[in-house]
Amino acid sequence: MTTAFIGKPVSRIDGRQKVTGGATYAAEFVAPGAAHAAIVRSTAASGRIASIDSASAERAQGVIAVLTHRNAPRLPYREHKGIPDPVIGERLHVLQDDRVNHQGQPIALVVAETLEQAQHAATLVHATYDQDAAATDINQVEPVLPTQEKTDQGEAQSPETRRGDPEGALAAAELKIDHGYVIPREHHNPLEMHATIAAWDGDRLTLWDKTQFVHNVADEIAAVFGIPAENIRVISPFVGGAFGSGLRTWPHVTLAAIGARVAKRPVKLMLSRREMYYSVGYRPHTVQRVALGASRDGRLAAILHDAHQETSTYEEFSESILDASRFLYSCPNVYTRHRIAHMNVNTPTYMRAPGVASGNFALESALDELAVALDMDPVELRLRNEPDRDEFSNLPFSSRSTRECYRVAAERFGWSRRSPEPRSMRDGRSLVGWGMATAHYPMHYAPASAKARLLPDGTAEVTSAASDMGPGTWTSMTQVAAEALGLPLDRVKFTLGDTRMPRTPPHGGSMTMASVGSAVQAACRKAREDALARSGASEIGDAMHRLGQPVEASADVKPGDETQRFSMHSFGAVFVEVAVDPDLGETRVRRMVGAYGAGRIVNPKLTRSQCIGGMIGGIGMALMEHSVVDARNGRVTNANLAEYPVPVHADAPPVMDVLFVEEHDPHVNPLGVKGVGEIALVGVAPAITNAIYHATGRRIRELPVTPDKLI
């Protein structure tokens, strides 16, 4: 297909704004007369507030109000569950009662003239607790099956699945692999802290917020305060990273709005880095067991995959850990079971490649262990178990490029030169290892809307209430719009991040281009056709000149019945080279190649960046990220960026190749895109631990692989 802009490596149109400070993030908006708020947080994990003394805080300089459960406004907290909210359970209500459910739970809010005054006064609020026995150690909590209840959001996926006779097939298998895998809690740690500015005007509320989903912020706060969502405007043009932390509307947004209502002036609330570890979700700690049975020729006979994860006492957050085992490979006998462990924690949430990255680590590690047991190349093992169709849903794949991904990635990597024996490759003192894994992520396409307005001067304004947490929504939507309108890029102005714009799904699940992109394309096509028809011109510039007045078109797109007809996923392959210092236990990633079949790539330059970001995130998951919970009390000991390491430049390998295999998928959505935001992180951790095994002969089944695990 010949295109003018789609598929072209256009540079970020907001790049200059971002590097010159011209991009305005949530906390940077100026609300005249704004006061500042600081949150007081619990230092107990479970119990009731026995006493709370706010007298000295109230007397502190500059303090406007100190709100606790005793004096905060009672809020209706009407029922509301947005797409990112857990189906079962009830969100945390702030300052409504004396119950404490987790460490770091907000127990008071201080509003003061300056930020420093608010923060200081917050330290003067003293609480005592009647503490209950708290569940703070996942190893001491008996996991349970999630509640199965039909809700407005439909029936939850069954937590337990079975096909064939998995136990029998495992018992009878010629080869068996059966191990446990652990991934600790990981926090999103975006660079930009979560922040909200709330300003009331009568019963109308404006929120400048860091969010991946402006409409859901309006819906949630409307429900909390019992006002119509139309009364709330949410503005969020730029997001400094989120990785899922901005999907839900968290309690601090409510607190900012409460503070502004009580103070009768705008209130700015920004979380500290330490607060981020108790407030905006995280990837839950997971405990998994994978048992594989196989024949000597490498055919999978049985997969048994059991997983449980932590969730809070008040909500059942469940993520799709078991997807891969259900459908990724051909296997007649499969059993999966997902359970949850209720803990005194704040509710976990979606974090880049939620569930999938966790389950994939266990399955792809087990596959590698099987390849070693079979003395078979790990790519060959995967090829032997390549399915013809999705054996879980019993549907054909809309497209599946695993074979091509293995081929091009292996070739670029030089996989054929691998010496299979562990500890057989060295560079000086370092042990060198090569490992690989399969990547996958479901294609999500959700209802979305957009509006296009053609102007007589031959320019266009296109809007959709989408978000851009980093992938380049501003740029890629401009490309889609310009393509559909037949206008040059610099004549199209796309804007996002405001509830006054047409509604979109959350900016997550790799669905923004599929959903918002399809809506933008539809609105722009409609506007163009309308303008051409009404003017009789054949060129859009002429048409607008002739018409002399704006032409406006809106479009709503939504999926059809394709999910009933096809199994739709992105697929990929990740190949990694590591060097391990055998004496000091340090692992560094030296090379990475990722190949992806992700449908149409709208902007290969931005998409490559997005993939590199995800792959580096995978290095963090594999080698360093770990929220260290003190099991005695549930506090996160390393709640700062010094002791919670995320990869820095020096950890990113000098060689990072991202390859996109050609894929035309007419079934997924009108644009034919599948998204890459999540899949880029999937498979990286097992590829690294598989490479570490190859380097050292040591199989590490608990992430992250820090030096202490290898010495």
Place this chain on the structure above:
Amino acid sequence: MHPFSLERPRDLAGAFASGAQAGRNDAPIEFIAGGTDMVQLLQEHVRRPDRLVSLSGLLDATIELSPEGLRIGAAATMADTAAHPAVLEGFPVIAEALLASASPQVRNQATIGGNLLQRTRCPYFRDVGYAACNKRAPGSGCSALGGETRWNAVLGTSQSCIAAHASDLAVALVALDPVVELRSASGQRTVPLAEFHRLPGETPHIETVLEPGEVVAGILVPASPIARRSHYLKVRDRASFEFALVSAAVGLDLEDGIIRDAHVALGGVGTKPWRVPEVEAALSGAALEEAALRQAAALATQGAEPRGGNAFKIELMQRAIVRAIQTAGARA
């Protein structure tokens, strides 16, 4: 942030007169220099001084080599010190320790004097959500005991405190037997760096021998063959911008492949920058052979007390010593 007044005295006499005291968490008046650590502590309410006395512009920032050795003014930045030709030439362990510390931005701002006085990274000291911390609130107890100890010390600990000293530079320096120049209204005194930091004992909130109104003015490092053939090795989870899990600073005086004299210090494992004289004695006269080095390094663990999550440091510190000596020994 606790409200404080920031005072900017015009001269050192004014700073001395303030009575400010570094290295004590119960001091109501504190000095601030580069502020890279202090500002974090203020923001997290770990330090709540009523007055902060700025040393900015008052202290010597020069770095010079004389027959006595290398003198680094307390106000010299980490970046300037790491890049100084005399340091690179005659004291590589110092440059290496500095370049393995923090980030370029921090190194441009942080001073050498402040680096020696930086506070521990013990997570229980840094999180005021824990009431108990003898270093932060004297007599309140130690939350790290029985907790997550990955970042804590195994050497020099007490029942009151197991916090590790955080500085890389101090570990490199202590291997070279420098003296610290201290100045106050009553004049100047010098203290060997090895005696500058105190063991926690029952008073972990008193970290140094500094008196009220006394400042670190500079540090004098004797030049020696040991300093010239020196090396800093740092082991950590990521490749940059992280405190040490374990580090080793070594200096060697070699003759024909035989160690005539060795200095060895450790980081990440001690409650202060930790010299290991037993290891040094065992290395004296040893060849640069792995078995001999390993045997000597084992002596570093004398008196070590592992506590769960930091037990790996017992093995890792020995390996770090061996590798650091091998690397230094291989240098021309």
